Amino acid sequence: MRRRVAITGIGLVTPLGNSTADSWRALLEGRSGIAPITSFDPSGYPVQIAAEVRNFQPALDGSRRKLLKFASRHVQFALAAAQQAIEDAGVRPDPRSASRWACVAGSGMMGVAFEELAQIQRRLAPHGDFRGELMFKPGGPAPDPVAYGRNQANAGIALLVQCFGIKGYAGAIHTACASGGQAVGLALRLIRRGSADFALAGGFDSMINPIGLASFCLLGALSTDNDAPAQASRPFDLTRNGFVLGEGAGFMVLEEWQAARRRGARIYAELAGDGNSLSSYRVTDSHPSGDGPIQAMRRALEDAGADPAEVGYINAHGTSTIMNDRSECAAIRAVFGAASRVKVSSTKSLMGHLIAGAGAVEAAIGALVIHHGRLPVNANLNHPDPQCDLNFVREAEPPHRVRVAMSNSFGFGGSNSCLVLRHREDAGE
Amino acid sequence: MSEAVVITAAGAICALGADPGAILAALRAGRTAFAPLREWDSSTWPAPLAACADQLDAAAIFSDRKLLKSVQRLRRTDLLGLYAASRAIAASGMIEYRAALDGAQAAAFNENTAVFTGCGGVAYHYQYDFLPAMAAADGDIGVFGRQLGASVNPTWLLQALPNNVLCYLGIAYGFKGPNFCVTNHSVSGTTAIIEAFHSLRGGDAPRAVAVGHDAPIEPETILNLYHLGLLTSESVRPFDAARSGCLLGEGAAAMVLETASAAAQRGAAVLGTILGTGVATEAAGVLAIRPDGDGEARAIEMALEEAGVEPGAISLIAAHGNGTVNSDLSEAAAIRQVFGAVIPPVTSFKWALGHTMAAAGALDAVIALGCVRTALAPGIATLRDPDPRCLPLPVSAAATPLRGKIALVLGRGFGGMNTALVIQAPAEDCDE
Structure with a gap:
């Protein structure tokens, strides 16, 4: 008999709040986290708005506080969200269980902070061209092992396992916007196949910095609605004009189902299915027919043993770009049927796009939807795109039971992730 | 009982050569591949040597010219990964097999082909593309923002994506199966192989391409x-008393993995079998490793248990052996802890091809497979006096004949990451 996986802890640091409760409340109230950028001067950029995490306090206490020097902004979000998730679950790695804990995270890609790059420029590229011969000369850069460690692609996962004493499987995943979803999916598989009994699984990112914002501005992927930040992200609306960058982290504690039941854990939902696919079409888009996302959704439903008719809510990838939104809607119609009335919303309408963190945060939202029986709205949907003809959550609805929820994440590079969550009472032990 | 996962093709490139056979031959000849760096004036550097994969023929990656043009804009790590993967895919014969299927079968073949990659993530030098705009802005972010369009390629972000090898293998070959890209320092490539193995064993796909690549x-x-x-x-000089550190190398390795029945169905030759895998972290810090080798020992034990073999069944250990003082010492401790006094021959390849970081574990796996297939392991040619603190590790400067077919491949990375792979060569293989 296949092992099942329970979600027993959730931690969120998002543009909507620095805790799960605050983020969830803002989602239900339809409060936007998008505003003018405050962390640096964006006046030279065509895009001057984003969904920033505000009033953030790093979470580590006592002796672990010294580790923060190794943590970039996005890693600090990760540590705080993971701390919340572990406290929320009421179970943590101890010397006896440490090797049965896994840690998997969709890890943001940006390494070198702007100020560090500025130092490199001053010392090694005074006129803009990099001069490696200056590297070891007097006046060249001083080695900075802490900064070097901080800039490693796996610094986040390394700090997570160190801070929480996790000694089993560790994995950092990067497939752009699919990273967080694929990481949570891998964690599900680790517990199922017996490689772990517990997993700290999530995603984290922050690209709201001079280089990250530049890289998306250069691509022309972002909304330039600087004058109306709260309305700038409008997935599935005819007038949408790009996505809005967000930042933050979401982590979940996953446990083998029977063990979670035995210890009397509060179970938000069953993490029931994981589906992955490659679009194999273009770097930035999936096919207008939905090919690619279709396979991910079908695989996830099949993996969960769920029928499309059981699904009560889809947290869409819904970036607010024409190509994504139309391809995703075509995929949902293909999987659920043209007559399906399944409820759909994109929470990116309120919290922007958390990139490598998005899939994990949105899967956690899916678990909260099932736990509370409430659906977050798709904000700013005033003129639905006729090619996005789905049953969107446009207003607050009375609480009702959601048996199965789905979370989609599709990344640049063509990786697609779909996760399926099931109500604990339908898990069928 | 899960089905066996077999290796039906391999590709590799590093400074020693552009295919697995050439790399193994160079190792056996005792050849190292380090040279002073040419890309920068490194004459004043205290450590100017590195092992560059000069034999990379980027034009040979794909035959489709339009596709070739778009991949040639990618970073060197991606070109290395695509090169090794395209060689492995070509050697597997899977594309010819697919061409003989009807439309629906070919579509199902693509949807059931998984792709897992491992790489180093974003390098410092990618961001050097922003230096001209920074110099012009002289610290003013407002000016910097306005300068960008003039000096930075609009597709900078897409060129920097860590998952580009995954992306372009999909576009080039139409593969649509389970996938992801691992960015976990030097265990990235091994983890890609490990997850491909589990994807097949768990029934998620009948075949997978696994790639590790890096240009660090x-x-x-x-x-x-x-x-x-x-x-x-x-x-x-891995495990030598006078070892003083590692040198960097670049490279990539790829494997085509199939379930035994999928390989048999298309009559594919079997190069080897993956028997078991282990992953464990030490939780000791971003740059730290434990001196007792605890994480590596547990990874080895997991891999042996998953493989269902006793330590005595291992005929070769391809160690991480990077030639740094503490890593080698703790690795020797880990091996001793699991194997006790009876340790099979131990070798390492980084003395010749450098530390290829995210590619290292995948390259080591492909090379170790060649060793057990031919029953001969290259020695550590730079070894003079084995470190007594690493004894009784059976390391040797000379090539060692192997008694059995099973290799244990070890990988380690920053963050206290450890991996182990158990790979078996087919019984009927003979000396090549």
Whole structure:
């Protein structure tokens, strides 16, 4: 008999709040986290708005506080969200269980902070061209092992396992916007196949910095609605004009189902299915027919043993770009049927796009939807795109039971992730 | 009982050669591949040596010219990964097999082909593309923002994506199965193989392409690793008493994995079998490793258990053996802890091809497979006096004949990451 996986802890640091409760409340109230950028001067950029995490306090206490020097902004979000998730679950790695804990995270890609790059420029590229011969000369850069460690692609996962004493499987995943979803999916598989009994699984990112914002501005992927930040992200609306960058982290504690039941854990939902696919079409888009996302959704439903008719809510990838939104809607119609009335919303309408963190945060939202029986709205949907003809959550609805929820994440590079969550009472032990 | 997962093709490139056979031959000949860096004036650097994969023929990656043009804009790590993967896919014969299927079968073949990659993530030097705009802005972010369009390629972000090898293998071959890209320092490539193995064993797909690739040779990394005491100015001597550090290399390795029945169905030759895998972390810090080798020992034990073999069944250990003082010492401790006094021959390849970071584990796996297939392991040619603190590790400067067919491949990375793979060569293989 296949092992099942329970979600027993959730931690969120998002543009909507620095805790799960605050983020969830803002989602239900339809409060936007998008505003003018405050962390640096964006006046030279065509895009001057984003969904920033505000009033953030790093979470580590006592002796672990010294580790923060190794943590970039996005890693600090990760540590705080993971701390919340572990406290929320009421179970943590101890010397006896440490090797049965896994840690998997969709890890943001940006390494070198702007100020560090500025130092490199001053010392090694005074006129803009990099001069490696200056590297070891007097006046060249001083080695900075802490900064070097901080800039490693796996610094986040390394700090997570160190801070929480996790000694089993560790994995950092990067497939752009699919990273967080694929990481949570891998964690599900680790517990199922017996490689772990517990997993700290999530995603984290922050690209709201001079280089990250530049890289998306250069691509022309972002909304330039600087004058109306709260309305700038409008997935599935005819007038949408790009996505809005967000930042933050979401982590979940996953446990083998029977063990979670035995210890009397509060179970938000069953993490029931994981589906992955490659679009194999273009770097930035999936096919207008939905090919690619279709396979991910079908695989996830099949993996969960769920029928499309059981699904009560889809947290869409819904970036607010024409190509994504139309391809995703075509995929949902293909999987659920043209007559399906399944409820759909994109929470990116309120919290922007958390990139490598998005899939994990949105899967956690899916678990909260099932736990509370409430659906977050798709904000700013005033003129639905006729090619996005789905049953969107446009207003607050009375609480009702959601048996199965789905979370989609599709990344640049063509990786697609779909996760399926099931109500604990339908898990069928 | 899960089905066996077999290796039906391999591709590899590093400074020693552009295919697995050439790399193994160079190792056996005792040849190292280090040379002073040419990309920068490194004459004043204390550690100017590295192992560049000069034989990379980027034009040979794909035959489709339009596709070739778009991949040639990618970073070197991606070209290396795509090269090794395209060689492995070509060698597997899977594309010819697919061409003989009807439309629906071919579509199902693509949807059931998984792709897992592992790479180093974003390098410092990618961001050097922003230096001209920074110099012009002289610290003013407002000016910097306005300068960008003039000096930075609009597709900068897409060129920097860590998952580009995954992306272009999909576009080039139409593969649509389970996938992801691992960015976990030097265990990335091994983890890609490990997850491909589990994807097949768990029934998610009947075949997978697994790739590890990296081009870690860059000034910031050399500066910091040198000052951390991890880079040598001389030669790399794993497990030698006088070892003084590692040198960087670049490269990639790829494997085509199939379930035994999928391989049999298309009559594919079997190069080897993956028997078991282990992953464990030490939770000791971003740059730290435990001196007792605890994480590596547990990874080895997991892999042996998953493989269902006793330590005595292992005929070769391809160690991480990077030639740094503490890593080798703790690795020897880990091996001793699991194997006790009866340790099979131990070798390492980094003395010749350098530390290829995210590619290292995948390259080691492909090379180790060649060793057990031919029953001969290259020695550590730079070894003079084995470190007594690493004894009784059976390391040797000379090639060692192997008694059995099973290799244990070890990988380690920053963050206290450890992996182990157990690979078996087919019984009928003979000397090549």
